[in-house]
Ligand SMILES: NC(=O)C1=CN([C@@H]2O[C@H](COP(=O)(O)OP(=O)(O)OC[C@H]3O[C@@H](n4cnc5c(N)ncnc54)[C@H](OP(=O)(O)O)[C@@H]3O)[C@@H](O)[C@H]2O)C=CC1
């Protein structure tokens with residue numbers, strides 16, 4: 001990289017959890033980094049805590065000084081909340097920039113906003129990058145997975161830095177220029193949608209073991225830890241196992257037992273779903289996961305309902321640990337397949353030419369959904385995939401053949417025992433829908449034509465038809 005003398009390679013604005021960690025990661029990899037923050041008081045403590053890395057860091061309280069400290073063309077990474085704060089920052093910093101400079105939004109932004117921001121900056125000479133960053137604080141500090149959307153110009157300048165700080169899978173940096181404008185944020189949004197589904201399905205298996213089998217958190221955590229060494233090996237199983245085995249110092253109880261059962265959400269799961277639905281895609285496992293977080297927040301309703309809605313279980317046995325493991329594997333495969341279908345649809349809709357194999361590859365390390373399965377998915381996409389459908393890859397169908405029977409047993413047991421398994425059930429429902437060459441939508445079309453004259457297509461002729469609905473029962 002050609003850096004102007006005395007200037008920094010990149011500016012990081014926003015010294016919260018993610019911004020601080022990324023700034024340190026960049027400095028650790030030999031880059032000169034300028035930092036700034038809305039509350040300037042945070043800058044000095046950050047530089048002090050950086051220790052020896054402080055030599056490669058410079059802090060600036062005034063935005064103009066921060067901008068002036070950067071080598072041109074400038075790269076400025078924002079790690080701030082999405083939405084209005086980003087718009088305000090763009091408006092404020094724009095007059096201080098020169099042609100060729102790049103603004104990078106590394107937060108979890110709605111890709112529609114990213115597209116709008118890119119379009120608004122078009123013709124100004126200033127480039128806008130929407131970059132999805134995954135891996136949480138530890139990932140940001142030691143190696144995140146990054147999904148970059150924006151111009152080739154920006155990618156050329158950013159590439160050496162993001163490749164240096166990214167997580168690596170067998171030496172391959174987990175970062176890619178996935179497409180223009182909002183592509184990076186869209187891919188990160190779908191990553192989070194899959195994350196929601198995976199987290200929910202793990203929680204459902206936990207529910208089966210806790211509420212169906214009466215097992216304690218520590219036992220379940222130990223079981224999950226065993227699953228880590230197999231096809232379920234993943235960051236989310238690892239953290240779930242560790243969380244379940246952690247003990248609250250105040251009470252001596254498992255930490256999970258003292259946590260209120262109301263899940264938060266900041267929007268990415270919901271956005272995945274909204275965009276999927278807009279494109280006519282099924283994302284049933286993700287929808288169930290978003291819905292489950294919503295229902296979890298209705299605590300008072302659930303407390304009131306428990307003594308009233310007593311028709312819960314009709315009996316039955318909790319399936320074996322092995323069956324639960326394979327059910328989770330099937331659910332995970334199906335949720336990923338849904339996520340990749342959304343990416344395929346978006347690629348067509350927005351003309352992005354998304355490289356699904358590369359996306360699977362950059363999710364193999366650093367990000368929250370990293371798992372051994374992603375290596376299989378990447379290989380499947382690199383191989384001979386019928387029409388790009390992950391679920392039809394011979395390797396994946398073989399895995400499903402071994403695990404779908406377990407998913408059926410677990411979903412059936414959940415229904416019988418009264419244990420809620422919305423995401424696992426939804427993934428099975430999707431599997432059973434798409435594996436039928438002739439589904440039941442013929443009756444939906446009949447109903448639509450019957451009451452609304454909407455017409456239908458025939459299996460034996462071309463064109464649009466109306467039914468001869470000649471069996472209307474006489475009014476009573
Ligand atoms: N935490 C995570 O695991 C991940 C977070 N993200 C995304 O990264 C972004 C940052 O998240 P995170 O670091 O966790 O958040 P934090 O809350 O830790 O930090 C937020 C930062 O944004 C600044 N900020 C807040 N409001 C404004 C504003 N109106 N104008 C300018 N700056 C503002 C804060 O400055 P001040 O100190 O002055 O308040 C602070 O520097 C978010 O978009 C988040 O969705 C992405 C991946 C993972």
Ligand SMILES: O=C(CO)[C@H](O)[C@H](O)COP(=O)(O)O
Nearest residue numbers: 108134135265266267268368
């Ligand atoms: O992007 C992330 C991980 O990939 C963030 O941790 C994000 O906050 C997770 O979403 P939510 O807060 O809605 O659970």
